[in-house]
Amino acid sequence: GNSVTQMEGPVTLSEEAFLTINCTYTATGYPSLFWYVQYPGEGLQLLLKATKADDKGSNKGFEATYRKETTSFHLEKGSVQVSDSAVYFCALSEIFSGAGSYQLTFGKGTKLSVIP
Amino acid sequence: NAGVTQTPKFQVLKTGQSMTLQCAQDMNHNSMYWYRQDPGMGLRLIYYSASEGTTDKGEVPNGYNVSRLNKREFSLRLESAAPSQTSVYFCASNGGRTDTQYFGPGTRLTVL
Numbered sequence: 001g002n003s004v005t006q007m008e009g010p011v012t013l014s015e016e017a018f019l020t021i022n023c024t025y026t027a028t029g030y031p032s033l034f035w036y037v038q039y040p041g042e043g044l045q046l047l048l049k050a051t052k053a054d055d056k057g058s059n060k061g062f063e064a065t066y067r068k069e070t071t072s073f074h075l076e077k078g079s080v081q082v083s084d085s086a087v088y089f090c091a092l093s094e095i096f097s098g099a100g101s102y103q104l105t106f107g108k109g110t111k112l113s114v115i116p
Numbered sequence: 117n118a119g120v121t122q123t124p125k126f127q128v129l130k131t132g133q134s135m136t137l138q139c140a141q142d143m144n145h146n147s148m149y150w151y152r153q154d155p156g157m158g159l160r161l162i163y164y165s166a167s168e169g170t171t172d173k174g175e176v177p178n179g180y181n182v183s184r185l186n187k188r189e190f191s192l193r194l195e196s197a198a199p200s201q202t203s204v205y206f207c208a209s210n211g212g213r214t215d216t217q218y219f220g221p222g223t224r225l226t227v228l
Contacts, residue, residue, distance in 0.1 A: 004158075032215050043120075043206055043219040044159075089158060093215045101147040101166040102215040104208075106158035 002027045006090045006107035013080055013114050021075040021110050023064075023090035031092040033057075033066050033073040038087045038109070047075075047088070080114045087111045118142050120220035122207050128226045129197045137192040137205055137223050145211030145218075148190035149174075150182060152203040153222075159206065165190055197227045 007022040025033065032051045036044040048057030053068035062077045073090060090107040120141045129135055141148065146167045151159040161174030165184040179201060181193045190209075194201055204224050208217040 034216075036219075043221045044208075045219070046216055049216060093217075095215070096164070096166065096172070100211075101149075101164050101172075102210060102217070103161065104149075104159070104217055106160075108156055108158045 002031070002092060002094060002103070002105040004090050004092055004105050004107040006088075007110050008108065010111040010113060013112070015082055015114055015116050016079045017114075019075070019077040019080045019084075019112070021088055021090075021112070023073045023075065023107060025071050025073065025090075025092050027071075027092055027094065029094055031094045033064070034091040034093065034104075035062070035064055035073070035075050036089045036091060036106075038089065040086070044089065080112070082114045082116055085112055085114045120207055120209055120218055122205075122220040122223050124223060125221070126224050128228065129194075130228050131198060133197050134193070134195050135197065136194075137207075137225075138189070139191065139207030139220060140189045141207075141209040141218070142188065143209060143211060143218065144187070145209035146187070147210050148184065149208040149217065150180075150190070150192045151206045151208065152176065153206060154203050162192065162205075194225075197225075199227045201225065202227045 003026045034049045035047040037047045048059040050057040050066035056065045087109045093102045123138045149164040150162040163182040165171045168187045207220040210217045
């Protein structure tokens, strides 16, 4: 079956530090890959996605590249801000038997705290 | 645009009580999902619905029932709540040719 393994936290960084959150996956097909972000007390929001090998997803200064050879999708940001404090989830998506519904498999989440 | 809405935001139940969590989306999406989120576990799929009138089990369906009332609404029912069902519940939807799921704000449920 599919699985996602991501770096466990919590991760604490100073403002303007470089961020990497590692994510690797196991999948039988060719999934789409996602990073979702959850701010305190809120639901999950899509941060970025990539649909095929070598695609780079980017948003709000965050980037991740779909690496099929290493089955990885690491999240990076060059300079974090206090407002980036949240829980980050890596996920992969595969279709449920052509029904138009998709199975999202999540990692366990990485809590990031950014201090001034 | 409201997106995906959920009610209630918080709920406390006693063991054995029943309740229904409501979810609605205004994006004309065909597919809807219910997840639970537990500390250190990520999100796990309870049930999903590919279209109005159809529902299927996910990874952790035991103790739950669902109803896809119409295209907009997808409810989750706990018939006899247990402490193990204490969790945060999220509804999500997707539609068209995209696999991106959009999430509601969640319901925090405590079963005593």
